[in-house]
Amino acid sequence: MPSSSTQAACSSSSSFSDYAEAFAQYVRRLVQTLRSVVEAAALSAAEYCARLLIGQVLRLTEHTARTILRMLGRRPIQNEEIAVPFPHVAAVFSSPKYRDSQVQFLEEITNWERGNLIGKGSFASVYRGSNDDGFFFAAKGVSLSEHKQLRYLENEIAILEPLDHENIVQYYGTLNDGKMLYIFLELVSHGTLEQAYMNCRFTESQVSDYTRQILQGLKYLHSCNVVHGDLNCANILVTESGRIKLADFGLSKRMEDHSYGFPSDICSLGCTVLEMSTRKYPQSNTKKVFSVELAIRSGRGIIVPRNLPCNLRDFINQCLQPDPNQRPTAAELLAHHPFVNVSSFHADS
Template sequence: MSNISPNDRFQRNITVWEKGELLGCGSFGSVYEGISGDGFFFAIKEVSLLDQESRGSESISQLEQEIGLLSGFEHENIVQYYGTEKDESNLYIFLELVTKGSLLSLYQRYNLKDSQVSSYTRQILHGLKYLHDKDVVHRDIKCANILVDASGSVKLADFGLAKVTKFNDVKSCKGTAFWMAPEVVNLKNQGYGPPADIWSLGCTVLEMLTRKVPYSPLEWMQALYRIGKGEPPTVPDSLSKDARDFILQCLQMHLWL
């Protein structure tokens, strides 16, 4: 048996496996479905080790950091890590298979209602609390990095930019421009901490409900300028009062600085 724990939601030891269909591609490489020797399905993140340019080595070091963090996480709202393998040309990272894709692909297919967004947001907050209690800042919360399974369970994913931090200690400008908090853009001497993820969560809820990236239709440099001045994205009056109130609570820069 490949199970190394009675709680096999969290523990797997995948030794015999076969790569299946392509699920998606990213800057780091490709994600495939995989099947283990005992019929368990999982996701395989495949990264080429042959790309020796600076971009390649940078993405591999990011992935090594991601593996180091993920291997220590056990939470129902964080994508589960099952192991790593390497051959002459590729690094393979084995992860929980989350069948319905990202929240980005979800809102492109469906008009998400407040009740659905509320359920997803509550679960994102559970995942973020778990990370923040471990002094980890995700730093790249957005719909594209949050996965949903067929039961409606939400999983935080893509920990390539996550950092272990002491509160208000991270000093690098990493993340995706439209979802960045002002303190990340400004990078004043005090750095930033977990509240930067809460600003990004507000932007993510806004994205789910409007089906647009925050600060749309600005170019990313224009957006960075506005964010740096502490200007939140526009929250349309057409959203419900509860949704607007929640988003605006997340986008309170002065609470964090």
């Protein structure tokens, strides 16, 4: 028979676990409430900047909830199972308006309707889509008669299907309707980083935060032996809460040799960070990764403005080193560079 102290310890542990799990759910619903407030804001430039700042708070609370649930190793509690101590709070969170909809599990998308055009890339058009369940998504389509463009979309499908990361646009499925091939993706209606910096100049802390998220996505991609191959602000999406999503994988490749290809993504990252910081693509005749890489290797590289903050300038220069073998990996930059290290950044600011 267990001792009274053992029983007390077990009881205490159980109570803490229950409390922590309920708290995590409370935080997740707080995130949804804050997000609803952000989404309700008008789309003026000033309010857009405010939403970007609020996004940092949203991501912090989301991270806290995920961390607690991951440490507990339990399934998320359903809405009806949450015990909220205040009736008026319970009433708010029980409303369908605030139910957690960030992670959606779909067997397949059927009976869908194609809505308005929301973007057009180099090889495909992107439409807003919805199904009978009221689920919204992006539908990226190419005509079956466009054989060259079709190869790019088929490549994107093959690359994206096995990937699963919070900083990679989520893949939902595909459809061939006899005229078009579609890939269904997470709808990130806030647009690209290029559109974002045109609306609002990024602060240094925002560039640091976005760079950190891009690196997290790149670290995951490279661990899966995938080279993005076309990284720039026009191919990176940002949610209303400031979550970064790497997108447009038509030129991506799977690499068996880890030493080849990954440094080109780091080079593109340096150009992307410089673009976010200056609101224009670095001086170059092209955005094509191969051409930029050749220019940098031949000594005709990109000039980094000296008026940029020291850590930011050093980060970009490390990414743009002419010798690709001297460029740090995404994992090394995340772990060691002060520009994307949260504690170092705040200590310097």
